[in-house]
Amino acid sequence: MENYKKWLKKSSQEIAFISKDPILLLAVLLIFGSLIIFILYPLCKVITASVFSKGQFSFNILKDVISNWYFRQGFYNSIIMGALTSIIGAGIGFLFAFTLARTDIPFKKFFHLIAIIPIISPPFIGAMAIIMLFGNNGLITSGLLGINNFKIYGFRGLLFAQVITFFPVAYITLRGVLESISPTLEDAAFDLGGSRWKVFNKVTLPLAIPGIASAILILFVETLADFGNPLILAGSKFPILSVQAYLQITGMYDLPSGAALALILLVPSISVYFLQKYWVSRKKYVTVTGKPTVSSHKVVSPAAKWILFAFCSFLAFVILLIYFTILWGAFAKVWGFDNSLTLNNFKYVFSVGFKAVTDTLIIAITSTPIAGILGMIIAFLVVRKKFPGRREMEFTSMLSFAVPGTVIGIGYILAFNNPPLALTGTFLILMLNFVFRYIPVGIQSGVAILQQVDPSIEEAAVDLGADSRYTFKKVTLPLMVPAFFSGLIYSFVRAMTAISAAIFLVSANWNLMTVQIMSQVESGRLGAASAFSVILVGIILLAILIIRLILNLFYGNFGGTMLKI
């Protein structure tokens, strides 16, 4: 009671404080309003749709869904697939990161780039390439080995595609973790007489364990939410929950069951996400070092080094093979039958499917800057201003990270189908969906950079006579620019490659390239799908290049420390 009173007093003081600053008050209210409408409300709709039948509260829909063995199988499969992908993916990611961070193998930059490619391309490219390589008319199975009925659909193929798609996420996380562990610790252990294996086992690995754990959990959430790979590869004998929810709605027109499946998908995703965020990520070790140190690279024996090099090379070969296959497929006459080169697939894309290209670009280009700016504003408010509900604002805006796209997509069609917010089929529903799904990255990088910026830098500006608006404009904002652009690149890539939520929201008027690729794959036109994918990846690479160029042009002078984020 006493605490509550104090909280009330503090809140009322804070409210009194921000009402003195009308712009701030307006910003806070607007952001709260839009977070509630576009993040919380659709989620609530998913819940209510699955526990209300015919206006009555009941658990019948959930009961029906749970008692259906096919859906239960989907749930188990999803969990098992998530668990295996995350463990294998994190393992491969760790080896890759360890090799690049701790040895002096050649072609490090090349390996790094190879690992980045799957992150910036549509998440189902792996699945497509696998079908083209190992499917019925696959280049390797039927072309090279002469096997005609190799079963790639189902568990094996999907696991392979998921690991290739998601190990780069683990690699990026773990590279950061390993680089923050000072190599002098390993050198010290080595110097004290530990064998190389012991140094790894007693120093490197224990220090990296929290990072590995959080990589596993992140991968689990992402695999569980993934939609593209299972839709192509899972097949009917190996059902996956996210695909089931989609088919239930688009195939059976059964919205309540779809929502119930989404709800069942949501529970493990959210719990694992928060386990990662609030428990594992807190267990990080911080190694304090005076001066930046350079690894002596002596802690890995030459033999181990070359084994790791061979491992990375093999992985790089597999990834290159996938992209090479897509590229070849885009120029092949009829994949698997006549692989000679032609431009027909591109002609097809430009004549039949070009609207999807422009639609995707328009939506990505409009939603990206909005998500970026909104992310920066929320980061600034959360870190630098005091107002009641500050934590709740951060929490809600980060929620989209944890919620599978399928759930969000279903939530959006449930929430925005009727007036006053009848947005189904419009440009707006896709754009808003992207904006609110991709603000968390901007917020995260904005928060990170603001926490690094010493508040006295802003105080110095105020002290020298600048008011709060001028300080934000001339000091805080320029310092946030690199974070803004890295958030921008991320949300652009995501908007271009998104499928799981968007597939529910597209219409004849507004279609997306990813959805087009999917339907081409489903109707067996692998060549057209490949051509679409090549164009998509091409656009993304071009956009990244342009953003980099702009950044260099305007902030190149301060390149040194400013651009390294």
Next chain:
Amino acid sequence: MSVKLVNISKIFKGQGNDQKEVEAVKDVNLEVKEGEMVTLLGPSGCGKTTTLRIVSGFETPSTGEVWISGKMVNNIPPNKRDTSMVFQSYAIFPHLSVAQNIGFSLELKGWGKNKIEKEVRRIMKIMEFSELYNRRPDQLSGGQQQRVALARAVINKPSVLLFDEPLSNLDAKLRVQMRMEIRKIQQTFGITSIYVTHDQEEALTISDRIVVMNEGKIMQAATPIEIYSYPKNMFVADFIGRVNFIPGKIIEKKENTLLIDFGIYQKEIKCRYGDFKVNESVIIVVRPESLKMSSANKKDPHCIQGEINKLVYLGPTIEYEIEVKGLSRKIFAVIYNPIEEGFFKVEDLVNIDFKPIAAHILSQKDKE
């Protein structure tokens, strides 16, 4: 251009669940005269930085008034106050060049480009670092960043310059050099300054006046010589330099002096602060370098006698730790020019004496 603090207190509301209130500054009264350099000195958590931030406007006092140049400024935000701060972390804007950093406040005032450049170059010439004009902050050493921060603060010709432990991030050698430079710039421009530090040597060398603070209160405000020679209380005596506290008893009051009994001998010592009664127990403050030592063979009733416990030879000086019967604290003596004064060994019995002028009386109650 003076600064006046009247009955300033600052209570911080507690963070977290216990919500404990902390009184960081308690009823501080201070006047800084025009052109004066005043140092706030004290251990960490004594309220010195809070006091400084109250002057700059970054903290609002819970009670009391802040006056700058004869105007009450309590309700004036930091950007409207005529003060400039040099931050502990320098707070150089990382996205601006050295010249843009220094010219920041002039740009705010709406000066033209050429005029700003001329003024920035002028100030950099006075401070002798013109060659850094086009540099970026990440190409500067600690000392250079410090100079940029100082130039940025003085270019605006503020009424008051505030320093928040500006040298604590520099290495020892650079600290000595920079404090001379800060003092030179402050005197060149004649800017009223408040300087926060926990380094007593820094305070003694650069200040016109030192304000020693502890637990939010001012312990003593005086010139460096007064602070060191005649500390007002045991806290100040102990905080600045090293000190010996020798207990005694007043046996007679004279016009300006008191006759003190040390048990086996008596001394007449001048009284500077406070009102003492006959028979009152007092503490005599004597600095280690004021002590004279001699071999204890000749029994001298006018001296304290003790046995040497420990000695440290430093070349120009020898430091002795001497155990005296009946004293709980060991006597600490620094002997300069030991070649002439003689060398003693551990376990030697010695006589310790001091001249009355080097001693100073404090009340025993005056623990603060």
